[in-house]
Amino acid sequence: MTGDSRQDLVKALLAHVDRxxxxxxxxxxxxxxLATTYGASRTAVREVLGVFEALRxxxxxxxxxxxxxxQDTDASIDALVLRETFxxxxxxxxxxxxxxxxxxxEVEAARLAAERRxxxxxxxxxxxxxxxxxxxxxxxxxxxxxxxxxLALISAAKNPVLSRIAKSLYLMTRSIRVAxxxxxxxxxxxxxEHEQILTALKSKDSARSVNxxxxxxxxxxxxxxxxxx
Amino acid sequence: MTGDSRQDLVKALLAHVDRxxxxxxxxxxxxxxLATTYGASRTAVREVLGVFEALRxxxxxxxxxxxxxxQDTDASIDALVLRETFxxxxxxxxxxxxxxxxxxxEVEAARLAAERRxxxxxxxxxxxxxxxxxxxxxxxxxxxxxxxxxLALISAAKNPVLSRIAKSLYLMTRSIRVAxxxxxxxxxxxxxEHEQILTALKSKDSARSVNxxxxxxxxxxxxxxxxxx
DNA sequence: GGTGTGGAACTGGTCTGACCAATTGTCAAC
DNA sequence: GTTGACAATTGGTCAGACCAGTTCCACACC
Numbered sequence: 466m467t468g469d470s471r472q473d474l475v476k477a478l479l480a481h482v483d484r485x486x487x488x489x490x491x492x493x494x495x496x497x498x499l500a501t502t503y504g505a506s507r508t509a510v511r512e513v514l515g516v517f518e519a520l521r522x523x524x525x526x527x528x529x530x531x532x533x534x535x536q537d538t539d540a541s542i543d544a545l546v547l548r549e550t551f552x553x554x555x556x557x558x559x560x561x562x563x564x565x566x567x568x569x570x571e572v573e574a575a576r577l578a579a580e581r582r583x584x585x586x587x588x589x590x591x592x593x594x595x596x597x598x599x600x601x602x603x604x605x606x607x608x609x610x611x612x613x614x615x616l617a618l619i620s621a622a623k624n625p626v627l628s629r630i631a632k633s634l635y636l637m638t639r640s641i642r643v644a645x646x647x648x649x650x651x652x653x654x655x656x657x658e659h660e661q662i663l664t665a666l667k668s669k670d671s672a673r674s675v676n677x678x679x680x681x682x683x684x685x686x687x688x689x690x691x692x693x694x
Numbered sequence: 695m696t697g698d699s700r701q702d703l704v705k706a707l708l709a710h711v712d713r714x715x716x717x718x719x720x721x722x723x724x725x726x727x728l729a730t731t732y733g734a735s736r737t738a739v740r741e742v743l744g745v746f747e748a749l750r751x752x753x754x755x756x757x758x759x760x761x762x763x764x765q766d767t768d769a770s771i772d773a774l775v776l777r778e779t780f781x782x783x784x785x786x787x788x789x790x791x792x793x794x795x796x797x798x799x800e801v802e803a804a805r806l807a808a809e810r811r812x813x814x815x816x817x818x819x820x821x822x823x824x825x826x827x828x829x830x831x832x833x834x835x836x837x838x839x840x841x842x843x844x845l846a847l848i849s850a851a852k853n854p855v856l857s858r859i860a861k862s863l864y865l866m867t868r869s870i871r872v873a874x875x876x877x878x879x880x881x882x883x884x885x886x887e888h889e890q891i892l893t894a895l896k897s898k899d900s901a902r903s904v905n906x907x908x909x910x911x912x913x914x915x916x917x918x919x920x921x922x923x
Numbered sequence: 924g925g926t927g928t929g930g931a932a933c934t935g936g937t938c939t940g941a942c943c944a945a946t947t948g949t950c951a952a953c
Numbered sequence: 954g955t956t957g958a959c960a961a962t963t964g965g966t967c968a969g970a971c972c973a974g975t976t977c978c979a980c981a982c983c
Contacts, residue, residue: 527965573798625788
């Protein structure tokens, strides 16, 4: 094993869970078997399985075995973040669904932000737009700058639970967002639209904020669908 | 240490992170120190820290140290689930925010469900209502039955990402929901309202579904606020 | 006094091997 | 066919060791 052995192990075990999910066999091999199968120590396997358990991918029953849980019903959103982080079996569906969730969350966050935003929130959003513009001029990929603006907007809704969820959604869509901003000409429109949204929030106009954000997403979704994963 | 040592360790380390978060010291003691401090082996400490890292509570830099991350910005929603599961420092704010997030998510999910629900979804929701009624007659606490109905509703929106997020929100609010259903008389209204929502979804009336659900939450929120944690 | 620099101590990452206690499966006895 | 006892299996926990970079401090040098 040449590369990062831990990363390899996570990918291998994640793939193993995916494979096992398609069979009636809900039970995984024992930790000792998994260790020898994937050329790692039992310690390393156990640490990864501990994370899987926390993300509700599996259930470990002492003195019995390791069992796969229903992912759609039980698993954490961060199990999908893990997939993205370790580049394992990302599906187009998951991106589509994450995008839909993002729109839902952010539109309602914008509604709340129009009421709750402080001067400091506005400054942070303006700073994010400025940083975005600088990155655009220097030709960098704008995925992270775009994320920073949108997270600043959500943060203005003063609900950390929403912010945490949004962070996960942005993490799990990172690669497709990078691909999106590789399309020429995506930056110009974004800057203008971000400025408009900020203005609406500044004047506490929640209806206008919501509509502008909806339009922002509507325009991007056309391009979005054309990206091959 | 008499009880579940693993649970004790998670609680202790979670508390340690909370304490450290309030000081300028972003760096935690080393794994060996933490192990001796809390009377556990380094192995056990490492497994817990691995989970903390996956939930973006901390960052581990090889050969350097363990650093606390900004929770409001970076941490996963499931870090709050962990707090609920291990009964550590739950704040009234977090419940309030989770409730707000639940309403946002579920209202929009209902809108989608009105379009996308299948006959099977309607059957599952009806089954959840029936189970709810039986539990009510037997005097059991209805928190889990209520959760089952709402998760079935969200599942009808055919977006597993929304379902996963909702699952976390329900897990992190479990104790307060149990307390809510200990209040006498909460079951009667819920059953009727669930039936009404189901009828609206059956006729694909999204506006009515949304309004009924909003009303459902509006009525419960009055009682909700009176619960002491 | 200020500035490098070498080396020791420290740190997270990994592995081996061992023991525990309850579950699980097997097989003999009835 | 049922039951009961024994042996293998399994996850949970621990101790101890080694590795390879990072950190930091004392010491020599300017």
